Each structure stands twice: as structure tokens, then as C-alpha cells.
Amino acid sequence: MVQISIIMGSESDRAISDRAVSVLEKTDYSYEVVVISAHRNPDDLDEYIKNSDALVFITIAGLSAALPGVVASKTKKPVIGVPVSAKLGGLDALLSVTQMPPGVPVAAVGVDNGANGAHLAIRILDLLKA
Amino acid sequence: MVQISIIMGSESDRAISDRAVSVLEKTDYSYEVVVISAHRNPDDLDEYIKNSDALVFITIAGLSAALPGVVASKTKKPVIGVPVSAKLGGLDALLSVTQMPPGVPVAAVGVDNGANGAHLAIRILDLLKA
Amino acid sequence: MVQISIIMGSESDRAISDRAVSVLEKTDYSYEVVVISAHRNPDDLDEYIKNSDALVFITIAGLSAALPGVVASKTKKPVIGVPVSAKLGGLDALLSVTQMPPGVPVAAVGVDNGANGAHLAIRILDLLKA
Amino acid sequence: MVQISIIMGSESDRAISDRAVSVLEKTDYSYEVVVISAHRNPDDLDEYIKNSDALVFITIAGLSAALPGVVASKTKKPVIGVPVSAKLGGLDALLSVTQMPPGVPVAAVGVDNGANGAHLAIRILDLLKA
Amino acid sequence: MVQISIIMGSESDRAISDRAVSVLEKTDYSYEVVVISAHRNPDDLDEYIKNSDALVFITIAGLSAALPGVVASKTKKPVIGVPVSAKLGGLDALLSVTQMPPGVPVAAVGVDNGANGAHLAIRILDLLKA
Amino acid sequence: MVQISIIMGSESDRAISDRAVSVLEKTDYSYEVVVISAHRNPDDLDEYIKNSDALVFITIAGLSAALPGVVASKTKKPVIGVPVSAKLGGLDALLSVTQMPPGVPVAAVGVDNGANGAHLAIRILDLLKA
Amino acid sequence: MVQISIIMGSESDRAISDRAVSVLEKTDYSYEVVVISAHRNPDDLDEYIKNSDALVFITIAGLSAALPGVVASKTKKPVIGVPVSAKLGGLDALLSVTQMPPGVPVAAVGVDNGANGAHLAIRILDLLKA
Amino acid sequence: MVQISIIMGSESDRAISDRAVSVLEKTDYSYEVVVISAHRNPDDLDEYIKNSDALVFITIAGLSAALPGVVASKTKKPVIGVPVSAKLGGLDALLSVTQMPPGVPVAAVGVDNGANGAHLAIRILDLLKA
Secondary structure (H helix, E strand, C coil), X not given: CCCEEEEECCHHHHHHHHHXXXXXXXXXXXXXXXXXXXXXXXXXXXXXXXXXXXXXXXXXXXXXXXXXXXXXXHCCCCEEEEXXXXXXXXXXXXXXXXXXXXXXXXXXXXXXXXXXXXXXXXXXXXXXXX | CCCEEEXXXXXXXXXXXXXXXXXXXXXXXXXXXXXXXCCCCHHHHHHHHHHCCCCEEEEEEECCCCHHHHHHHHCCCCEEEEEECCCHHHHHHHHHXXXXXXXXXXXXXXXXXXXXXXXXXXXXXXXXXC | CCCEEEEECCHHHHHXXXXXXXXXXXXXXXXXXXXXXXXXXXXXXXXXXXXXXXXXXXXXXXXXXXXXXXXXXXXXXXXXXXXXXCCHHHHHHHHHHHCCCCCCCCEECCCCCHHHHHHHHHHHHHCCCC | CCCEEEEECCHHHHHHHHHHHHHHCCCCCCEEEEECCCCCCHHHHHHHHHHCCCCEEEEEEECCCCHHHHHHHHXXXXXXXXXXXXXXXXXXXXXXXXXXXXXXXXXXXXCCCHHHHHHHHHHHHHCCCC | CCCEEEEECCHHHHHHHHHHHHHHCCCCCCEEEEECCXXXXXXXXXXXXXXXXXXXXXXXXXXXXXXXXXXXXXXXXXXXXXXXXXXXXXXXXXXXXXXXXXXXXXXXXXXXXXXXXXXXXXXXXXXXXX | CCCEEEEECCHHHHHHXXXXXXXXXXXXXXXXXXXXXXCCCHHHHHHHHHHCCCCEEEEEEECCCCXXXXXXXXXXXXXXXXXXXXXXXXXXXXXXXXXXXXXXXCEECCCCCHHHHHHHHHHHHHCCCC | CCCEEEEECCHHHHHHHHHHHHHHCCCCCCEEEEECCCCCCHHHHHHHHHHCCCCEEEEEEXXXXXXXXXXXXXXXXXXXXXXXXXXXXXXXXXXXXXCCCCCCXXXXXXXXXXXXXXXXXXXXXXXXXC | XXXXXXXXXXXXXXXXXXXXXXXXXXXXXXXXXXXCCCCCCHHHHHHHHHHCCCCEXXXXXXXXXXXXXXXXXXXXXXXXXXXXXXXXXXXXXXXXXXXXXXXXCCEECCCCCHHHHXXXXXXXXXXXXX
């Protein structure tokens, strides 16, 4: 069991997930990093989420970044979305991550800001320590 | 069995799907219209697609329009995406529909352009008549 | 003491905070709604945050929406930001809310999406029930 | 006779058409690649389309990408448009390709996404095998 | 024979062409107004341009505004383009009209600015009086 | 006396004016190239325009590209504007050049498209040969 | 003599200048409001600025808002620019007002924010009281 | 005591503040340069502003550039804001700096335009010499 699951949509998002990992390494929270595309491996993603007992998900994706929203639709845990700049300066991913329909919230942080994905997860998990 | 499945993400997209229906009504292609949100009813959507024998899907969604991409990830049939303008003039939906990762194509038409969703489906199905 | 503090930057953001309230009313979480501008009442905001024992902050602001970031810089609790469309379709607020520097995370939801601000708060607080 | 015609508006779009070719090479569909500008060689384009018996057109163009729309106005076959990023991150081409008037549909894929142009063509042609 | 040909892509652009007409009515230049879509009536457009002896063309179109570019590709006369705001505030049309490839120039004026289309035509034709 | 005056706002726009020159060199039209900033040398610009007997002006500027509009306000001759990409992909210059008030038209071409500035000037001057 | 000169580019900007006036009326600073277009009345503007002994200029303009920059090029006094939303949500005016070349500064405030134009002028003039 | 305080939000903004310094060095105005983040060191910033007797503040920040607005909310002196391009071409910072609520004005200059930040400060302080 890990407390934080970091899912990136593509191996090419590794540099961004590394920023999240760098922040988490300085804490005692447990985490794991997996690469599963919402678009190319939907069934794998579905199964992963169902079997995961992570408390918080950090999802990292570029372009039409469906990963955060799909994860948010499959779990009731908080889902953080990190948009990655691949095209158009990352505006495509930023809008895809933020503009979710009511009822399926994603907690978006800034473009390529893997560090803040981790910082936000820490703030959320710190509530459990209080 | 229908040849064309029109899926909209929300009842609020009805005006756009009506434009597609108006075009299809002038043809002899069969179609059905359903409302299933990729974000709020992912399992329903999954089941619907698996059970559908539609040849072409017309998917209609606004905001972070994940519906077209999710459908494209669950079927090998052509999937047409119609972005709907709900916020930001529809730029959010347009980018969400078009900027798919390689291997999971969505055939995007213009913002709110339900008619062209239908016209494109007709061009595709007309190939079967030749 | 309340569990959720909803802070809007201006009385003109009331319609958006009402959407958050509508969602929270269906839960047993306690909340309060206050109007404090980060730009016009910085000292009031400072004092409010220091005296608040809220577990989660939902901050709602338009234009150059500094409120979410300022709150995030004054508390270690999770801060949710709801950008409001006043000009430019809300793009100004969306970018102001999301593009925070590393170390000061804001959990952004979509433009005018007060409902998702509440849904996200609920997901976070539900962790404490598990 | 080829089944798929790939038309690019300029030799400078070659890198994008190569991505389409890479995908098609793994299939048994026949294709040809030509360079004809809708703006600089309109008559050549006109003649090419009239003489072509391709079942699907993949059109690739940047800037004010008129090529996809012009082809779609000259044939009744499905026309796929691949916007190329030359200026403004490709936003100009993306909007030119997608925002077609009702009745003249172009099936747009993402910016520089030649691969998805091919994948979409394959999905369409696969219908003929069923 | 007319000196100025005003071509709009759709009857819905009439309000913008009226602004051009209002300006031209105060001059002694002759003009005619026609409605021909580059996308829906390409052959009609082709024939019209070939038969026209207009000295300047004012072309008015929204969305993926191919009309100005297509006219510019069929004549060697100066072609003025007026982008019309139908979606996205007219940004789609503005980019479609301006971002032409080298060799096929369109003289773009501002969004919905039919008046300046006429004023520019007048400046050009006034050169013949000097 | 020259027929075409090419004015750039800054020496840094030289690469773009060179593209215009390359096109004009293949014609027999006479031209001159000057560097005068509308913002930094307004009186020089004023005097230059008043003393110029050029028939067409090609104005080249980036950022808040006031040069084309200022020239258009000082002469009744056709003024072509070439927006240069310095920041924001050139969107700032493109909007500054195109969005002129009614009565003061600028003939805009695409971002960095000095060649089309020249091609457009040639089309205009060719009218005098007919 | 007035201390503050408010110049708007068009009578249609009156609603925005009224917001500046409302703020100034609560102070003892003297001001005057004039309508002079930088593009349509360049010589009037030139003369007005040369004859003005205002200490601060508040300039208000939409579209390709050259007025602030032109005033800043003609005076050495501080020039405040208020972009007005006429098209594209005011993005055109915002970029025209802000993106000035080094050496000719304009102090931009937000879109349609005539009030802040006045508040900024007051802050500047208050320095003279200290 | 210094007359001009230059505050940048991060050491990474040094190149932009250097441009301001280069301009100020040619004048006899005194200045100091400090690095204080509005988001990461809010209390330091608060204390700095309260203890400063600078007449004008030049604030330099990227991303969600809250620094200018926060300074403007803590002082009644003129505050100049220089948006820095870190992501999205600097559009995020530009909108954050300009779109302030009425009553808390920031004098924005262009993206990365540290020079104009200084030039504007000089124009303001020159009023005291008159």
C-alpha cells in the first residue's frame, strides 16, 4: 500500500513526475509512480484505480489530458492534475485538466508544475496527522 | 442495431445534437441519440460502447470534453467529436477534442457544429455504398 | 469552528459561492462564507486566516485572482481556487489561480465552477472519515 | 489507384506526413503522398482531386490551412485535416482546419499529429472490411 | 463591369458587407455584392472570379474563412479580407484570413470591419486617379 | 522618388524587411527601406511620410505595432502592415496591425510574412499598368 | 490648467472614462476629458499634447489602441493606458497598450478599468504632496 | 533611503530586473533591488513594504504574478508591474499584473520589459523635479 499514487499518461511526462518525486522524497509519505495512458490503456487504468488503496492521486498528462478526469470519475479520493506542455504552451492540457463538469472535481496545479502536485498532496495528507 | 450512435455528454448539449439529427433525418441512415457523461457515468459509457454495433460514433461534449477520446479508446470504429461552447468560447472543448495522443484518433469538427458531425458520418458511411 | 471556509474576493462572486454552498448543504460538513478581498483588505484576510481553524479553504475570485494564492501562502491547509469569469471569459482568473510558484500550491477547479470547489473539499475531508 | 491520398500543402510539412506514412506502412492499405498547395496551385489541386479515386484524403497544412477545406469542397469522400504548427503554436492552422461551415466537414486531428491522421483513415477504411 | 466586387461567404455576413456598402455609396466607385461560399460553391466562385473584371475584391467570411485566400489564389488583383466573428470572437476567421502562405497575399482588415474593407479598396483605387 | 516605401519600426525587424526586398528585387518597382519607430521617432516619421511620394507603404513592426496605423493616419495611400513576432508568438503585433478603427485601414498580412507584404504591394501597383 | 488629462479615442469609450471621472470627483485634483482619436485625428492629438500642461495623462482606447503609445511618444509625463473591450474581449487593446517598445512606457491598467486609471493617477500625483 | 525599490519575485527574474537597473544607472535616482516572493515570503514582503520609504515600486514576477498586486495593496505609492514570461509566453503573468480590481491599481508594462518599468518610474519621479 502507498499513500500517494502518481500516474503519468506517457513516459514522456517523466521529467514532470520527477519534480513531484523530489518533493515527496523529503517527506515520510509513501508513493509509487506508474505510467498508464487513459486513452491507450483504459482498461489497465480502470483496474489500477480499482485495486489501488492510495489516498491521493497525482495525475500528469499533456495534450488532451483526459487522465485526471478519468481517474476522478473512477475514485472518490482527491485527484490532483498536472497539465504538461507538449503543444500550444500547455494551454490544451491546462483547459482539459481544469474544465471538469460539476461532480467530478480535479484539483489542477500549474503547467508542468509537478512540484506543486506533490505539495498539494502533502497538504491534504497532513490533515490526517492533525 | 443503428448505424450511427450519437452520444452527448450532457442533456445541455441537446441543441447541438439536434443539428446532427436534422442532417441525418434527410438520409436513410439509422441512428440513435443517448446522453452519457464520460466523467459522471464512465461504467455506463463503457457498457454502452461494448454493446453497440454502431459503425460510426458522433460524440458531443463541452468543457474538458473527454467523451470523444474515451469513446475512441474503447472502440476501433471512427469516432467524431463535436466540441460544445460552454466556457471560453468553446476553446477548452475544441482543444480537448482535437489534441489526442497518437493511436487514439478523434475526428474533430468545429465548435457547436453538430451538422458537420453528421455530414462527416455520412461521408464515411457512403464509402460502404460504393 | 467550521470545517470549510469559503472566501470570495467580492460580493459579485456570490453566485459562484452559492453553487458551492448548494453542494455542501447536502453534506454534514460545517462551513462559513465570508467576503474578503486579497487586494483591498489584505490585513483583514491575514487576520481571518490566522484565526481560522478551517481544515480546507475554498477561495473564489475573478480578474487577477490573487486570493487563492495569498491564502495558500498564509496557511498550510489545502486551498481550493475557483476562478470567476469577469473579463476575457475568465482566462485571466484561471491563469492567476493555476500558475502558482512551486511550494505554494492552489487546487484549481474550472471557471465559475463553485460546485466542484465544494466537491473537491468533500473528497479531501472524506479522507478523515476513513 | 490508391486507397489513401496524403496531400500536404508544402514540402515543409514533410515531417508531419512522414508520421502518417510510418503508421500506414504497417498496414496493407495503399497510399500516395503528393505536395500541392491549395493557395499556390489551386488548379493542380482541383485536377488531382477530380482524377483521384482515393477513398480517404489526409490533408496536411499550416498557417491559414485552407487545403483540407478546399479538398472537402471538391470531393464527397471523407477528408482528414492535420494542422501543422508554423506560427502561433499551430493555433492558426487548428482553427482553419476545424471551423468549417456546415455541409463541408473536415475531420480534424491534433496539431502536427500526422500519426492520428493515418490512424483515423485506417479506422474509416476498416469499416469496408467488416 | 464594376470596379469593386464584394463577395461574402454566407448570407449571414450581410451586416458586415452593408458596412462596406455604406462607405462605398459615398464614392463614385462602382461595386456589386454577391454571396458565394468558397467551401460550398467552389465552382461558382471559380467561374465568378474568372469572369469578373473587378479591379479589387473585398471578401467577407467567418469561421475557417477560406474565401479570401481562395479568391487571392484565382486572381492577380488585390484581395481584401474581412474576418467575421461567428465563433471564438472571430479569432478563427482573423487567423484564417491573415496567415496566408508567401505568394498569395490577402490584405486583412479587422474583425467585422466591413467599413475598413471599403476604405482600403478606395485607397487602392484612388491610385488610379493620381 | 520611389514607388514603394518600406518602413520598419526597429533595426531588429531587418530579417522581415529582407523578405519583402527579395520579392521586390525580382520586379521593376522602385523601393527604399528606412527604419523609423512610430513610438520613438514620431516627428521623424511624420516628416518622412509628408515628404514621401511613395504610392504604397509597407510597414513592419512588432509588439504593440503602432507603426502601420500611424502611417495610415498620415497618408491617404494604401498602407500594408506586417506584424513581427517578438513576444507572444506575434499575436500582440497581429492584433495591433489588424484591429484599426473604421476610416483608417491597414492592409495586414501574416505574422513575419514580409514576402506577402511585397506581393500585396505588387498587386496594387500592377493595377496602374493595366 | 488641469492636473490630469483624460483622452479617449472615441465617444464610444465614454462609459469607461466616466468610471475614471467618478473616482477623480472624490479628490481635489483637476481634470478634463477630451475625445481625440490617435488614428483619425493625429494632428489634433499632437497639438493637444503639446499645449497641455497636464501632469498625468489617462488614455482610453479599444481595438488597436494606439492612443496611449502615441501620447507617450509625444510627452515625457506619465501616461496611463486603459484598454477597452470592443472585440476579442479586449485582448487586442490590452496587448496594444502594454507591449510598448523600451523607452516609451505606458502604464497599463486592466480591461475597461477606468477606475484604476484614475486611482493610479492619484497615487502618482499624491507624491507631489508628500 | 532609496527612491525606487525594485522587487522581483524570484532570483530567476534577475535578467529582467537587470534591464531596469541598466536604465536607472543612467539617471541620478537611487534604487535598490531585492528578491522577495509574494507567495513564499508574504511576511517578509509585508515588513519590507512597511519599512520602505521608496517613492515608487517596480515589481517583477512571472506565472501567477501576485507580487505587483500585493505590493499595491500594502502601499499607497505607485506600483509598477513587469510581467515575466515563464510559461504560456508570459500571458499568465501579463493578465495577473493588469487585471487588478478597482481601487488597487498596478501600472503594468510589457512582458519582460524591465526597461520600461524603469522608464515609467523615471517619468513619475521627474514630476517631483518640475
